[in-house]
Amino acid sequence: MVEISRRTLMIGGAGLAGAAVLMTKPGDESGPRDPYFLGLQAALDEAGIASPTLVVDKARLDANIDTLISHLPSGMAYRIVAKSLPSLDLIAHIRQRSGSDRLMTFNQPMLTAFSKAMPDADQLLGKPLPVAAARNYFQSLAPEDAAAAANIQWLIDTPERLAQYRELARAAGLTLRINLELDVGLHRGGLEAGDTLKAMLETLRDSPELSFSGFMGYEPHLAALPEALGWRERARSGAWRRYGEALALAAEFLGAETVAGLVRNAAGSPTYRYYQSTEVANEISAGSCLVKPTHFDTPLLEPHLPASFIATPVIKSMPQTRLPGLEFAAEGQRAWDPNTSRTVFTYGGNWMADPVDPPGLSYNKTFGRSSNQEMLTGGHNLAIAPDEFVFFRPHQSEAVFLQFGDIAVFEDGRISQRWPVFAASA
Missing domain, CATH: 3.20.20.10 (Alanine racemase)
Structure with a gap:
């Protein structure tokens, strides 16, 4: 019978605990930018847009309209939910594409x-x-x-x-x-x-x-x-x-x-x-699934495509993350979580939205949120310069769409139109 000493057990237990901790250590999620968003960025640059903007991809919007209509059984009418699509021009386009003359206001x-x-x-x-x-x-x-x-x-x-x-x-x-x-x-x-x-x-x-x-x-x-x-x-x-x-x-x-x-x-x-x-x-109402904010990432809506994004320029891009009053802790934080290695500050912020490009960006919980210059941190491979755009997906459409002025319509590689939104009201 093999005897295992108490000391050996303690060392082994400590090793297992250390391995478990290491398994929870975050990996670097930064990497190359998505060509789709680089195309959006080029269109915004060409249009001279240099402030936070709500962008709707018209091709994806049309695909979502077609998807919705294709799922309706025979005899089922479609009613357009205006609060989720708060723009007369946007709704006029959906009316034309879907053939519906029914609105929910x-x-x-x-x-x-x-x-x-x-x-x-x-x-x-x-x-x-x-x-x-x-x-x-x-x-x-x-x-x-x-x-x-x-x-x-x-x-x-x-x-x-x-x-x-x-x-x-x-x-x-x-x-x-x-x-x-x-x-x-x-x-x-x-x-x-x-x-x-x-x-x-x-x-x-x-x-x-x-x-x-x-x-x-x-x-x-x-x-x-x-x-x-x-x-x-x-x-x-x-x-x-x-x-x-x-x-x-x-x-x-x-x-x-x-x-x-x-x-x-x-x-x-x-x-x-x-x-x-x-x-x-004999009729269903829907609106958000046509632009698909993140709250609508559900199995039933899997066929629908994200079609709306917030685009905002980078004001400052930092090679290292430094937190006010906590400079001494920065190196340890970066060593544990490589996704806190670099920082960008954006034009505006504090929206109900998640960053999606460049990959790996996240809000810094220690610094907090800001409506003036939002701090986002990323990994060692984060590569974005001032005046380039960070892209976010809204959590919802009905309130978020009203915060940016006219919607920028992305179509055939350019910003083809601007669609005014409703005045904010309850």
């Missing part, structure tokens, strides 16, 4: 802007608005734009709000199209089949100033639920069951023929591919 300025620019578009509110906002909308319309108001579906979530909109319609001598918000599992408000929905359907049936246009049931929570133990599938079945119960109740009060002609809106970018028939919904 989210505030009174959007309603007014589309009523003027696209009066033929059918607008469904993506959230219930205070009745005062609806009143402001009607007051904002010029006489020549008034006809566009008939193309709006006002989203209603409670009996109280329905009564407010009925009074608005009566006072203004209008007929308002009403779409009812359903709670199909998100629990962010809305209606379920039951006495409240029954009473609201009766109000719609008996109020000549109100026209019932359909239902909206939003279920983005499905994509966030784990597939393990069937949780996601049960939630999906539950959402469709709740939607079906509301449809059955509407058919009881209004007749099956009326219900067959209603808008039955559902989904969003993370979930639109779940709808393989029109049994529950």
Whole structure:
């Protein structure tokens, strides 16, 4: 029998612990720049752009539009989500490419802007608005734009709000199209089949100033639920069951023929591919998947391509990373993590976005974030000079797109157009 001394065990244990630590030591992630981003950089240089800019790749955008349309089952309509694509020119292009005349809008300025620019578009509110906002909308319309108001579906979530909109319609001598918000599992408000929905359907049936246009049931929570133990599938079945119960109740009060002609809106970018028939919904809404920010890097959206990037010039490029007040620690930090070896400071920063080119760049947690000159660190192979561009992928589109002025449209190797964005509003 072989005896192992306590000292030998201690030495061996220490060696294993040291090996485990070394296995967690970061590797150098820096390297050559991606030719795609070098092409974007050349286009920005040629266009004379020298400040933080939101870039949309038109070819990738078109591919994403085509991908979405190709996944829709027969009879399924597509509604463009305006908050995720906050530019009239961008949405006009998507309308033309997709063939859709349906928009989902989210505030009174959007309603007014589309009523003027696209009066033929059918607008469904993506959230219930205070009745005062609806009143402001009607007051904002010029006489020549008034006809566009008939193309709006006002989203209603409670009996109280329905009564407010009925009074608005009566006072203004209008007929308002009403779409009812359903709670199909998100629990962010809305209606379920039951006495409240029954009473609201009766109000719609008996109020000549109100026209019932359909239902909206939003279920983005499905994509966030784990597939393990069937949780996601049960939630999906539950959402469709709740939607079906509301449809059955509407058919009881209004007749099956009326219900067959209603808008039955559902989904969003993370979930639109779940709808393989029109049994529950007859239209899906989506927007973000067409430009694909990082929050939409999901298995269901794998066929979609990242089509939007933040580009910003490098102001300073440092051969070594030095932290104020912690200069003594820099050498040890670089020895442990080679990705902290070199530094660039960019024009602006603190965006909801991740750096993607040059490779291996990351925010420095010790230095912190900056909206003026963002510090990014990289490995020994980081090679970027002042006035060259760092590229980021936004986490989302609806807020981030509004921070850079006109969108730069990248097409056929150059910046072909600039698309103005909406004014920032809730």
